[in-house]
Amino acid sequence: MGLFTFRKKVKPIVYTIEECPKCGRKVKRKFKPGDYVYKEGEVCEKCNAKMLITMIYAETPT
């Protein structure tokens, strides 16, 4: 909020990070309603294990 700069309001995008407990693969995707951290995620493409949501965060697109 500078004195002479105008703040452009960019809406941050919320992402969900899923991690595979077996192979450690990380997937970053957009947040879906119903997601919460430490909820079981989708099946890992590589090893068919259930992935775990390990993080949900907002990021302002640049």
Add this chain to the structure above:
Amino acid sequence: MMGWLGEIFPTGRATNDPLLSFMLFYLPIMFLIVYGQKIQMWMVLNEVGRALKKFKVMRDKARNEVIDHIKGFVRPDVDLTKKVDGFLEYFTISPVDLDPSGIIRKLDHLMFVKDERMERELELLAKDADKVQLSVMENLLEVASELNYIYKVVRHYYLLGKKMANLYILLQIQMLMPIILQEAEALMGAIDGIKAMQPLGDGIGPLVVGGFMVGKEKKRLAKDTVIAEDEIKGRRVIFMKAEGPAGNVGKPGKAIRRLIDEMKVKIKLIVMIDAALKLEGEKSGEVAEGIGAAIGGIGVDKYEIEEVATEYKIPLYAIVIKESIAEAISVLRSEIAKAKDKVIEAIYRLIDEKTSKGDVVLVVGVGNTLGIGQ
């Protein structure tokens, strides 16, 4: 010397017409001396009035969002608007502090009654909602009533200053306006995240601790507060957080008291992880370590934790993650999310340095656990 000053303060030599110089130079000065304050007052009144309108818009928007959100769970014949307006006006009378001994007990009781009342009434109102949904409504109501309060206080000073034609009352509220506005905007920003049940910045503590609890057996020790155990480097480590993914903060004070007093667990070290307010200039997501009970709120839990830690001589270590008020109540930012690994590292290090094999360590994640399971 008189060159340029002469133009500003004409001595009569500059112009031959005394009437003209009087009108041009002395009349405005006299006018400003007499009416200056009135003009200033008018300007301040205008500015505060504009801000007040902004606050009203925010309050109304928050109120409508709450009504909209609850509507889906309520029978159509209920007058929801009236009900929500009632909720927004709920107040809590703080206990007398003339004789402060024992005031925590009273505060604790008051908070209990306050929470119970809100929960029961919401339950009755929205019969179809589950626990998580109810907690979302509670969080939204809290935001809306905070905005309602801000609006009403600003309006109070605005009207008071206007009625008494008192510039100094208006100046005070005008000076505070940027800070109040920032807070109100932060509250507005929190609404979307709460509705979508996304983790808040305040939830970074429970988020870190919840990771250790995944797949372990959970035990509930106090209202909305759960623990799980694991073994780390030969130590028995108990992890505690509010029960997610509902928007709870739990009762860590009561839970720790129970763990130590009732369940007789001999704890060697307590590590508390919480979001802390950063100062302007500090970076968001910075991790700092210290000692003491890292917990905010009204002070009831902090008191209880300090009491029990002192009684049993348990060292209290704190790991805090720096963030602004706005960041704490809106969706977890990526800068703050990055602190997760650093905090985990710090936990391992503290356990390693401060305890030895066979000890019991308690790690508490403090904060709102909305959108964070375990």
